[in-house]
Amino acid sequence: MANVKATDLVIIRDMLKGKGDEDMNALASALKPEVFQILKTCLSLNWIPIEVEAEILQEASKLFFPNDPRPLFKLGYTVAGKQFTGVYKFFLRIPSVGFIIKNVSTTFNTMNDKGTCRVDGLTSNGGTFVISGLPEQTAVQREYICGVISCVLELTGVKNVKVVKVENDPNEWKWKISWE
Incomplete structure (x- = not known):
């Protein structure tokens, strides 16, 4: 697992507390009690089973963005934007987009206890983000990652970011990324 x-x-x-x-009660009723308890008590450094994260992402996305055609994308985009505020947002504009993307594997490996991440075919306006060795990653997380990637790239200053999931191999999940 x-x-x-x-x-x-x-x-x-924290977003829920602000609402x-x-x-918060609506989310509590949508989640299994043990999953809601994890959400209420977890710390950033805690390891959470991937299935628990998927359940929370799914229900939270519907709560925050009920009318959005891609609520998981929107949640990923929003959460990534909240992670990179203040000085971090400024620092994302200093290095090249290629540098940021190449170093995403370090972040992935810090945040996940299984699987590896790489970027294939990196050019000045695109590439393919690949996660291998994580077949249990759910469709929920793969859509959420689309939003995260889009936000982080936009914070670097590029425009017209497009992220397309390539879901034909569960041993290598891929996202084709392009920007201007």
Whole structure:
């Protein structure tokens, strides 16, 4: 079983607190009690089973973005934007986009206890983001990652970011990325 750090869940919990008790109660009723307990008590450094994260992402995305055609994408985009605020947002504009993308594997390996990450075919306006060795990654997380990638790349200053999932091999999940 794969695990992920609870960093994104802590941000989602903070977003919920900002919306009030009604939304927190709505999420509590949508999640299994043990999953909601994890959301309420997790710390950023805690390891969370990937299936638990997927359940929370799914329900939180519907709560925050009920009318959005891609609520998981929107949640990933929003959470990534909250991770990179202040000085971090400024620093994303200093190195090249290629540098940021090449170093994403370090972040992935810090946040996941299984699987490896790489970027194939990197050019000045695109590449393929690949996660291998993580067949248990759910469709929920793969859509969420689209939003995260889009936000991080936009924070570097590039325009017209497009992220397309290539889902034909569960041993190597891929996202084709392009930008201007």
